[in-house]
Amino acid sequence: MEFKGFSKNTLAFLSSIKKNNNKEWFEAHRSEYEELILNPSRTFVVEMGEHLQALVPTINAEPKINKSLYRIYRDTRRMGANKEPIKHRIGVIFWQGNTKRMQSSSFYMHFSPDELMVAVGVRWFEKPMLDAFREYISDEDRRVRLDKTLKSIVAKDREYTYLEKGYKRYPRGFNADMPSADLSLYKGMATFKRLDPNLITNGDKLIDTLYKIYEDMLPLQEIMYEVSLRIKED
Numbered sequence: 764m765e766f767k768g769f770s771k772n773t774l775a776f777l778s779s780i781k782k783n784n785n786k787e788w789f790e791a792h793r794s795e796y797e798e799l800i801l802n803p804s805r806t807f808v809v810e811m812g813e814h815l816q817a818l819v820p821t822i823n824a825e826p827k828i829n830k831s832l833y834r835i836y837r838d839t840r841r842m843g844a845n846k847e848p849i850k851h852r853i854g855v856i857f858w859q860g861n862t863k864r865m866q867s868s869s870f871y872m873h874f875s876p877d878e879l880m881v882a883v884g885v886r887w888f889e890k891p892m893l894d895a896f897r898e899y900i901s902d903e904d905r906r907v908r909l910d911k912t913l914k915s916i917v918a919k920d921r922e923y924t925y926l927e928k929g930y931k932r933y934p935r936g937f938n939a940d941m942p943s944a945d946l947s948l949y950k951g952m953a954t955f956k957r958l959d960p961n962l963i964t965n966g967d968k969l970i971d972t973l974y975k976i977y978e979d980m981l982p983l984q985e986i987m988y989e990v991s992l993r994i995k996e997d
Contacts (some may be wrong), residue, residue, distance in 0.1 A: 766803070766810040768966035773799045774876045781851040781876070789835075789849050796835065800853055804832055807969075808855060814974050815857050815870055818981055822857050822870065830864070831856055851875055859988045866892045866994070868987035870977050871953075879960045881973055883980035884953030884987050886926070893950075895993040900946050901936055909952075910943035912982045916954050919979050925954045952987055954980050 776799045780789065789796070805826035812824020812831070825831045833854045837847060858869035866889055871882045888896055900906040917923045929950030933939065937947040946952075956976055962969050977984075 764806050764809075766806040766966045766970065768969060769803050769807075769963040770799050771964050773803075773963065774874075774960055776800070777851045777853070778876045780849050784847045784849050784851070786836075786848055800835075801832075804853065804855060807966075808832065808857075810966075811855075811970060811973065812857060814970060815977065818978060819859055819984065822859050823864070824857050859984070860991055863889075865889075867991040868984050870984065872973060874960050874963050876960060879958040879962055880955055881958065881976045882953050882955035883977060883984050884925075885951050885991075886953050887929075887951040891994045892991065894995070896949075896952065896990050897934060897936070897947060899990045899993060900943075903942060906941075906943045906946055909946060909986055912986060913954065916980055916983060920956065922956050923954055923976075923979070924956070926951050952983070952990075954983055 776792075776795055779792070783789075808824050808826040808831045812822065812826075815822045815824065823831070828834055833850070833856075835850055837850050852873050852875040854871065854873035856864055856869050856871045858864040858867045860867040865887075866885060868884055871886070873880050885892060900909060913925055917925065926949060928945065928948040930948045933944060934947050937944050958972070962972060
């Protein structure tokens with residue numbers, strides 16, 4: 764089925780979730796969720812995935828919950844987790860490789876009534892990925908290459924940016940005198956751009972816009988996938 768975009772009512776429905784964030788309300792409106800969000804999200808994954816596989820043949824595009832799609836219910840049991848049970852921000856992920864989808868470099872997007880965010884990379888590192896990242900950038904040539912890649916991406920569009928540093932102290936093996944040493948202070952490595960969320964209603968324009976951004980950010984995707992291959996299994 765061709766992806767024609769999300770309904771003009773989709774963002775309003777997400778606003779309703781935000782105002783009525785409880786399971787009883789959501790279950791009474793589940794059919795709207797399926798019509799306005801779940802079904803078009805599946806179609807989007809198929810079509811966007813076909814485009815992305817032209818860039819990265821091994822990218823994973825699976826239109827299923829806990830694959831390219833996320834559960835609408837939030838896991839509120841985790842310490843520090845948002846305690847609102849229903850998500851009003853819809854995420855989609857296309858990841859590369861056989862590692863965890865959140866710990867292999869990915870093409871990502873989410874939308875809410877507030878924004879459409881498009882990103883490439885790994886948003887945050889679990890310890891195995893953090894260790895692999897630091898091992899990768901312990902080599903000066905690789906570290907400088909990554910630094911230049913980030914700067915070249917953000918130079919393509921003034922609205923492209925990347926994550927802020929997550930640590931204040933250099934980890935063991937790094938110091939301020941090393942070229943591009945600040946890369947060791949990151950808890951994740953991703954570039955992103957924020958867009959008008961109303962773009963989701965125009966299927967062709969959404970696909971074309973995202974493809975251009977993903978193509979611009981592809982060099983980071985390639986580096987972070989290389990990093991993910993260095994993860995040591997327990």
